[in-house]
Amino acid sequence: xxxxxxxxxxxxxxxxxxxxxxxxxxxxxxxxxxxxxxxxxxxxxxxxxxxxxxxxxxxxxxxxxxxxxxxxxxxxxxxxxxxxxxxxxxxxxxxxxxxxxxxxxxxxxxxxxxxxxxxxxxxxxxxxxxxxxxxxxxxxxxxxxxxxxxxxxxxxxxxxxxxxxxxxxxxxxxxxxxxxxxxxxxxxxxxxxxxxxxxxxxxxxxxxxxxxxxxxxxxxxxxxxxxxxxxxxxxxxxxxxxxxxxxxxxxxxxxxxxxxxxxxxxxxxxxxxxxxxxxxxxxxxxxxxxxxxxxxxxxxxxxxxxxxxx
Ligand code: SF4
Ligand code: SF4
Numbered sequence: 001x002x003x004x005x006x007x008x009x010x011x012x013x014x015x016x017x018x019x020x021x022x023x024x025x026x027x028x029x030x031x032x033x034x035x036x037x038x039x040x041x042x043x044x045x046x047x048x049x050x051x052x053x054x055x056x057x058x059x060x061x062x063x064x065x066x067x068x069x070x071x072x073x074x075x076x077x078x079x080x081x082x083x084x085x086x087x088x089x090x091x092x093x094x095x096x097x098x099x100x101x102x103x104x105x106x107x108x109x110x111x112x113x114x115x116x117x118x119x120x121x122x123x124x125x126x127x128x129x130x131x132x133x134x135x136x137x138x139x140x141x142x143x144x145x146x147x148x149x150x151x152x153x154x155x156x157x158x159x160x161x162x163x164x165x166x167x168x169x170x171x172x173x174x175x176x177x178x179x180x181x182x183x184x185x186x187x188x189x190x191x192x193x194x195x196x197x198x199x200x201x202x203x204x205x206x207x208x209x210x211x212x213x214x215x216x217x218x219x220x221x222x223x224x225x226x227x228x229x230x231x232x233x234x235x236x237x238x239x240x241x242x243x244x245x246x247x248x249x250x251x252x253x254x255x256x257x258x259x260x261x262x263x264x265x266x267x268x269x270x271x272x273x274x275x276x277x278x279x280x281x282x283x284x285x286x287x288x289x290x291x292x293x294x295x296x297x298x299x300x301x302x303x304x305x306x307x308x309x310x
Contacts, residue, residue: 028222044301080121089133096125142169215248
């Protein structure tokens with residue numbers, strides 16, 4: 001693909017029909033404190049009077065509500081299409097079985113197909129069935145929630161344990177928040193860790209991204225992966241080095257960040273008050289606003305507000 005064409009595709013990918021800025025918060029590695037960073041920036045912004053939505057798109061293990069000590073509220077089911085085959089109409093041609101890339105359909109000899117595997121609701125089987133023998137059934141795969149706490153709106157996506165359709169739930173929670181976008185000055189999207197399709201899906205429509213890491217060899221390795229992905233998605237932003245005083249090579253982190261044109265690096269040290277607030281389920285910017293970590297979160301919030309003129 002030529003550079004121009006790729007940019008056009010990426011612009012189309014990020015297109016949205018509202019003007020509220022969207023900032024992603026992501027990290028290649030799990031356990032680096034990404035959600036702590038997201039929750040504290042969201043609270044710092046809300047405390048400045050910025051109408052803020054925080055989207056918890058880590059649908060396999062959403063914990064934003066836990067860190068905010070808020071109940072999940074306003075539930076909405078997320079469901080997908082599953083094929084329902086009418087045995088009377090089915091002529092046994094097998095086209096639907098061949099069309100299913102997940103091999104979710106099985107056709108016993110001389111019988112009509114049965115759904116036996118994980119179905120992602122793509123509807124390919126329905127499209128190819130010339131006998132119109134397949135109708136749309138529904139299967140619930142997750143939930144979205146909208147909770148409000150102290151000037152902050154938290155959108156949470158949660159996959160039902162045992163199901164695999166996490167990308168459907170990521171899309172549902174992002175779209176629920178985006179549908180309310182005009183109510184907000186800023187939307188923060190906290191993604192799952194990694195550099196896979198759920199992260200890409202969560203970052204759709206983002207204007208910039210904070211990449212959270214730590215100064216360990218794993219943190220360095222995963223930072224490179226996520227920064228490569230962000231380059232592919234043409235997303236700028238900065239790096240947040242959490243637990244910056246862990247033994248490790250901070251210099252290398254900074255070198256990698258600069259190689260990817262991330263000049264701004266925010267450092268958050270190991271902070272007893274941050275650990276205490278984490279254990280209490282209250283964001284440190286609210287529990288201990290004078291803590292060193294709170295100061296960094298407040299500066300980050302100020303920087304985001306200044307960047308988007310809010
Ligand atoms: S494509 Fe339609 S008619 Fe053919 S086997 Fe499947 S359900 Fe039956
Ligand atoms: S909806 Fe898609 S995944 Fe599900 S059975 Fe049909 S073709 Fe397979």
